[in-house]
Amino acid sequence: QKEVEQNSGPLSVPEGAIASLNCTYSDRGSQSFFWYRQYSGKSPELIMSIYSNGDKEDGRFTAQLNKASQYVSLLIRDSQPSDSATYLCAVMGYSTLTFGKGTMLLVSP
Amino acid sequence: DTAVSQTPKYLVTQMGNDKSIKCEQNLGHDTMYWYKQDSKKFLKIMFSYNNKELIINETVPNRFSPKSPDKAHLNLHINSLELGDSAVYFCASSQDSGQETQYFGPGTRLLVL
Numbered sequence: 001q002k003e004v005e006q007n008s009g010p011l012s013v014p015e016g017a018i019a020s021l022n023c024t025y026s027d028r029g030s031q032s033f034f035w036y037r038q039y040s041g042k043s044p045e046l047i048m049s050i051y052s053n054g055d056k057e058d059g060r061f062t063a064q065l066n067k068a069s070q071y072v073s074l075l076i077r078d079s080q081p082s083d084s085a086t087y088l089c090a091v092m093g094y095s096t097l098t099f100g101k102g103t104m105l106l107v108s109p
Numbered sequence: 110d111t112a113v114s115q116t117p118k119y120l121v122t123q124m125g126n127d128k129s130i131k132c133e134q135n136l137g138h139d140t141m142y143w144y145k146q147d148s149k150k151f152l153k154i155m156f157s158y159n160n161k162e163l164i165i166n167e168t169v170p171n172r173f174s175p176k177s178p179d180k181a182h183l184n185l186h187i188n189s190l191e192l193g194d195s196a197v198y199f200c201a202s203s204q205d206s207g208q209e210t211q212y213f214g215p216g217t218r219l220l221v222l
Contacts, residue, residue, distance in 0.1 A: 034210065043199055043213040044152065086150065096165060097142075097211060099152040 002027040004091050006100035014108055019076040021103050023089030026070070032092035033065055035074045038102065039085045047087070048074060079107045112136050113214035115200050121220045122190055129186045130217045132200030140164075141183035142201040142211065143175060152199070158183050159205065190221045 003026040013019045021035075032051055036044035048063040050056045050072070056063045062075040072091075076083055086102040113134045122128055134141060142165075143155040157165035161177045172188040187194060200214040 038150075043216050045213070046210050049210055088152065095157070096154055096167075098154075101149070101151050 002030075002091070002093055002096070002098050004089055004098050004100035006087075006089050006103045008101055009104040010106045011103055012106045012108065013079050015079060015081060017079050017107075019079045019083065019105055019107070021074040021076075021087050021089075021105065023072045023074075023091075023100055024070055025072070025089075025091045025098075027091065027093050027098075028067075028070065030067075030070075030091045030093050033063070033072045034090040034092070034097070035061075035063060035072075036088040036090060036099075037085045038088055044088055076105075079105075081107050081109050083107050113200055113202055113212055115198075115214040115217050117217060118215065119218050119220075121222065123222055124190055124192060126190050127186070127188045128190060128219070129184055130198055130200075130219075132183045132185070132214055134181055134200075134202040134212075134214075136202055136212065138202040138212075139180055139205045140203045141177065141180070142203075143183065143185050144199040144201060144213075146197040146199060146216070148196070156183075156185075192221050195219055195221045 005024045035047045038044045050063040050065045060077045064073045086104045088102045089100040140159045142157045146152045156175045158177045174186045177183045197216045199216045201211040203209045203211045
């Protein structure tokens with residue numbers, strides 16, 4: 001059974017701080033890794049994708065991948081109240097995208 | 110211009126009824142999916158179709174039957190609805206069934222009474 005684990009939170013950070021979201025996965029053969037953001041009552045929307053070890057930056061977001069440790073993280077710099085949402089880590093195995101249960105992020109003004 | 114659309118947005122029905130949810134994507138993608146998100150917000154794959162052919166069928170009761178009339182449409186029919194079927198059902202699509210990003214529809218909120 002392929003698993004993707006996330007701390008459910010909530011993770012509370014003040015506005016302007018760095019939010020760090022973590023994810024571990026069980027399938028060593030996984031090749032693609034995604035972070036989705038889901039606002040309450042809305043559908044998941046892609047924030048970042050990462051395919052190779054190391055860091056990938058896009059604006060205020062940085063995804064980090066360590067395949068040896070089977071670990072993916074998402075850093076959000078200069079957190080804003082509008083970043084308050086549930087962040088879903090998703091891992092692609094052979095042909096199935098497996099989601100974690102999500103981490104709720106709360107950014108207080 | 111919505112990329113992945115679903116109808117209806119909300120569906121309230123009685124136990125034992127049969128209902129359908131429709132999904133359409135205008136992205137030109139080859140692969141479409143159905144996901145179920147339960148009350149604990151856990152998002153889980155149900156089915157995947159590539160060019161109208163079923164490629165993934167997770168452990169889902171056979172009361173659920175997907176149908177893909179063409180590669181831009183993937184509908185979900187549910188027979189004999191049960192209380193436990195209450196959830197949000199998301200349709201998604203991707204360029205193919207490989208490692209590409211999946212794009213989600215707005216979801217259909219199903220409540221079975």
